[in-house]
Amino acid sequence: MPGDVDVNKIVRGSVKAPIETPYALLDLAVAQRNIERAQAHLQSKGLAVRPHIKTHKLGRLASAQMEAGAVGITCQKIGEVEALLDAGAAVTDVFLSYPAVGPAKLERLRRLARRIRLSTVADDIAVVRGLSSAFAAEPDRLAVLVECDTGACRCGVQSPDSARDLALGIANSPGLSFGGLMTYPAAGQAARATEFLATAKAFIEETGLSVPVVSSGGTPDLWNAASGGTITEYRPGTYVYNDRSLVSRGVATEQDCALRVIATVVSRPTPRRAIIDAGSKVLTSDLLGMDGHGTVVGHPGIKIDQLSEEHGRLVSEGTMSLCIGDEVEIIPNHACVVSNMLDELCVRMPDGAYETWPITARGRVS
């Protein structure tokens, strides 16, 4: 037997890959290109860019997005903001696009507001009252936008009338300032969202209030994003990595997909079946309306037709060439959720070297 192997330096082909399979591999040059291209596109449309960090959850990519010209970042959970700041991300302006409810979260929000410029959302006066109770003694630290349900049927006020009423409620609440309007539009319904927001904005301005920000988002409609005289800011998330769902929508190409999952074939039970060591604990069960659990790069005839926790099943019509021990590269259905499954990420740097990065804000669900 050879001496002890340093598993951090296993030589694979001509490169040193620092993580054993299954792992996620980020091509940083591709991510950087994605960041710059979206930034340039949105700026050319007159839109400020506020990337949603849920896709990468990395301090270093949040910093890269800021360096590219973002006005700030978007997080959903307070713990994500805390993790990024604690990791030293170059972030000074955060939009928390999620209602903060309950004394513990309000207290954490209050602490955050002492560290950075902070804004958040509300879609109900009950949420506004909580925010006001936390910030009444520390005014001018929190801007609150009204979340509008423009067709996604998740959170949000249901009508422009309600948006106006809540905007007034915010403006009249001690400690808070009214920050504007936000929506997460249903994919492909950007026009409907803009119409709702334009009406709400007009209603609010009729009261004498100004609407500093009107924020929309979503990578599916990123390349069609337009101000329409209303939208001022865009919050794209998945664009930094892209994934199989965006390729299937025609929004990105495989070459734009910066995040791949690398897995090893561990079983070849039949000529038309192979089992890899990446299951739902890496790829997740997210289908996003698609058939199969990812694209096996370079093997168009192979489908990942089933996942269990640690097994991915590859099937094909004919005999597969894959052997036990072979590595395969997979474009995941949904990149954001893969980032949440793993503690570390293998990063191919632009100079060809490999680094291992902790996934800063993984698992921050509260």
Added chain:
Amino acid sequence: MPGDVDVNKIVRGSVKAPIETPYALLDLAVAQRNIERAQAHLQSKGLAVRPHIKTHKLGRLASAQMEAGAVGITCQKIGEVEALLDAGAAVTDVFLSYPAVGPAKLERLRRLARRIRLSTVADDIAVVRGLSSAFAAEPDRLAVLVECDTGACRCGVQSPDSARDLALGIANSPGLSFGGLMTYPAAGQAARATEFLATAKAFIEETGLSVPVVSSGGTPDLWNAASGGTITEYRPGTYVYNDRSLVSRGVATEQDCALRVIATVVSRPTPRRAIIDAGSKVLTSDLLGMDGHGTVVGHPGIKIDQLSEEHGRLVSEGTMSLCIGDEVEIIPNHACVVSNMLDELCVRMPDGAYETWPITARGRVS
């Protein structure tokens, strides 16, 4: 404003819950009852018990399963075994029910075999050769069972003939001993699995080899498990917690479900819709063939019809009584995958006190 709140000691009702929502809550008394009941049942059927720790991923519950009479535990990934041992779990005998492929994993397996009694599986002579190369200089440290595909169409040899050939291949490989047969049967196909295994066992015994262990598993068929003169060992996993999928199969009741997800209502956009702060980052997208993403305890008319990463959408036919700030308790579709999403677990101890436990082997995918 009140002074700084210690978020570890938020008082909720009459109990102190140590984690903010969304979190997973384990009722330890229920888990202990599940462990003891399954142990007694399987023992009464003449079956040794080797629980699969994937459901809880906790050193302390692995220890509890051993104390209840298990002969050892089952893990799928080497990293799970490493994490449990490093955490001091009272485990001395582990079956790694997953093919170890590649030099890095073989080296880790070799190190593990110096710490505990270890067995693993192979379904191909290529896997056997790798194991033999790693253990040739350290004989009698690794027993290798032949994995049989008895209908689940995942890993495994395809016929009893192939099982015999591979058993001989193992027995003739330096450093390895033939440990027996194993399968993960398709749910409801235990009889078919037993027939395959009985035939394979007879074929192998005809060669003069003995078959020390014949191992089957799966909670869906746990209460129907039988030796049938062939099976010697059972590997149940989900039984320790149970979940909505097992309730839907009639294998467990809601009262047997030891793991719940506690979430807060953060939005009430319409009378028939509520949004909670647990999405796929807690509950996962696993449907296991069911409709909806979990059971909202005490609200039979409410369905969790959609998850995004941080949002769970609750819908009902009529107006819901839930308000912003209310907590709900959810029985997840699939308990095992929830354990993998969270770093910590809130545990209600049998004496009514609450503790926070790290989830020892979470995220160990390799």
